[in-house]
Amino acid sequence: MAKKNAIEPFAVIAAGDMSGDITSAFTDIRYLDNVAYTVSWDGTSPAGEILVDVTMDDVQNSAQNPSPLWTPLDFGTTISVSGNTGNHILNLTQLGFAFIRLRYDRTSGTGTMRVKIESKSVGS
Amino acid sequence: MAQFTWPPIQTTSGPIQILVDGNPTTIQTDTGTPANTVPMPVALVSGGGVPLDVANDYGASANAIRTAAQIGNATGAADFDDGVIGAQTLRVGIASDQLATLATEATAAAILADTTALAAVDFATEATLAAASAKLPATLGQKTGANSLAVVLASDTVLPNPTGAATLAEQQAQTALLTTIDADTGSIATSTASTVTELQTLNSVDFATETTSAAILADTNALAAVDYATETTLAAASAKLPATLGQKAMAASLAVVLASDQSAIPVDVNAAPSTATFDQITNLTTVAQTFTAPANAVGFKIQAPSTNTQNIVWRVNGTATATAGILMEPGRSEDFDAAGNISVYAVSGSNQVVTVQWKVRP
Numbered sequence A: 001m002a003k004k005n006a007i008e009p010f011a012v013i014a015a016g017d018m019s020g021d022i023t024s025a026f027t028d029i030r031y032l033d034n035v036a037y038t039v040s041w042d043g044t045s046p047a048g049e050i051l052v053d054v055t056m057d058d059v060q061n062s063a064q065n066p067s068p069l070w071t072p073l074d075f076g077t078t079i080s081v082s083g084n085t086g087n088h089i090l091n092l093t094q095l096g097f098a099f100i101r102l103r104y105d106r107t108s109g110t111g112t113m114r115v116k117i118e119s120k121s122v123g124s
Numbered sequence B: 001m002a003q004f005t006w007p008p009i010q011t012t013s014g015p016i017q018i019l020v021d022g023n024p025t026t027i028q029t030d031t032g033t034p035a036n037t038v039p040m041p042v043a044l045v046s047g048g049g050v051p052l053d054v055a056n057d058y059g060a061s062a063n064a065i066r067t068a069a070q071i072g073n074a075t076g077a078a079d080f081d082d083g084v085i086g087a088q089t090l091r092v093g094i095a096s097d098q099l100a101t102l103a104t105e106a107t108a109a110a111i112l113a114d115t116t117a118l119a120a121v122d123f124a125t126e127a128t129l130a131a132a133s134a135k136l137p138a139t140l141g142q143k144t145g146a147n148s149l150a151v152v153l154a155s156d157t158v159l160p161n162p163t164g165a166a167t168l169a170e171q172q173a174q175t176a177l178l179t180t181i182d183a184d185t186g187s188i189a190t191s192t193a194s195t196v197t198e199l200q201t202l203n204s205v206d207f208a209t210e211t212t213s214a215a216i217l218a219d220t221n222a223l224a225a226v227d228y229a230t231e232t233t234l235a236a237a238s239a240k241l242p243a244t245l246g247q248k249a250m251a252a253s254l255a256v257v258l259a260s261d262q263s264a265i266p267v268d269v270n271a272a273p274s275t276a277t278f279d280q281i282t283n284l285t286t287v288a289q290t291f292t293a294p295a296n297a298v299g300f301k302i303q304a305p306s307t308n309t310q311n312i313v314w315r316v317n318g319t320a321t322a323t324a325g326i327l328m329e330p331g332r333s334e335d336f337d338a339a340g341n342i343s344v345y346a347v348s349g350s351n352q353v354v355t356v357q358w359k360v361r362p
Helices: B107-119 B126-134 B168-203 B210-225 B231-239
Strands: A006-017 A034-055 A080-081 A085-092 A098-121 B001-005 B017-020 B023-026 B274-284 B290-291 B299-301 B312-316 B326-328 B333-336 B341-348 B352-362
Touching: A080 A085, B274 B290, B274 B341, B312 B352, B326 B333, B341 B352
Parallel strands: A085 B001
Antiparallel strands: A006 A098, A034 A080, A034 A085, A034 A098, B017 B023, B274 B352, B290 B341, B299 B333, B299 B352, B312 B326, B312 B341
16 A cells, blocks of 8 residues: 655744744654755845754654754755845755754844745655 | 755766777876876867867967957956956056066056146146246346336345445435534535635734734843743732731731931821720629720720729739739729730629720721
8 A cells, every 4th residue: 555654834933033043843754755945034134054954863852862963964055044035945855864953053134034844755 | 046955966977088099098187197187189170070270370370279268357357448447457467577667556656646736737838928928028138128127126125235335324424424514514604704704804904014023023032031020929029018008007017117317207296096995894703804905906094983892903915813913993093005905803792893995096
């Protein structure tokens, strides 16, 4: 019987304050292959970098993993935030990691960031 | 919006190989050992695909390589337009061994600044200078007034005194002298006129002649030889004479002696000396008092009134005392033919009276 896992789109960052760094909630992708993030913002000349961290540590068990090792993925380029308004889409495929999260490293400016995630497995 | 993909797309392809002298050779660039670099061969072909030989003589031959290239930088293409130099204007670097005589940018900038400043200066034009030149005398040197430039000396100009010229002080001194001379000249003229008048007057005077003057001179010389009495001699002789005329006392009279053969001198025995001088003392006491003899007195009569209560003593030319002098009882009188001051003295008591009637020669 065919089976396909998916996570309906939901906001991992509903209204992030871009006056500082923002770290989204983590998403369990142990049984998923592809992840997509949509990032949008508006504010007053916010500037910074968006990173996607992954880890193999069971971040759901903080007692056992109080300091999980998050590693940012290399997109081959810097995902920059600039301008008073903007948005990015991040399409990640063939993810073999257990957990994933999105992070905003602020450089300057202020604003509000919204991030949604959607994930699905390949196959049927 | 930007799209980011993970994993990032990586393009891979196998190495490119060419046949070099029949041998497969991989094209590569070896930056470590540039000699190992195998470049991609490139050939120029004509429009029909016929390979062309190329020359790199930049247009000298028909097949010379001509490469069109655009020079620029990250901002954009180089600016070849004329006008103001901008950021895209190509700069030229001068070799370090360029001749030292080349001006630096700083120098050129300074020259530009000076040139700009000079351009702003209102230099005189040729026409202006020509007009100004026409107002000046044609040549140097003194000229007539009509051909000379009208000038006016500054109000505070002080011209130096020419060498040898009189100074102001000297001129002022000369002026003073001239003024004095002028005044004196006037006085001289007046005096001259007066002198002329006097001379005219004198001209009418019968002046002594030379002969007369010679005679006077001779008489004068004769007189000069006379032993005239001097003032001192006359003064000494005058001192030996009585000061004035008239009878005087013996001491003031000239001593004379009657001639030994003097004839008899008649004497008037009846000529009585004047007795006009009367004197009296009414308060005689034991303190002596004096009757002063009048001038020309030759004698006196002295009397002690009978009303006296005491004897008196009288003395001529001396002080009478109780024991010195002539005692005179009250009511007595004496005549005395000699004159002199009479001292009187009361033997005792007070307010004794003494009367004297002098005999004075008229």
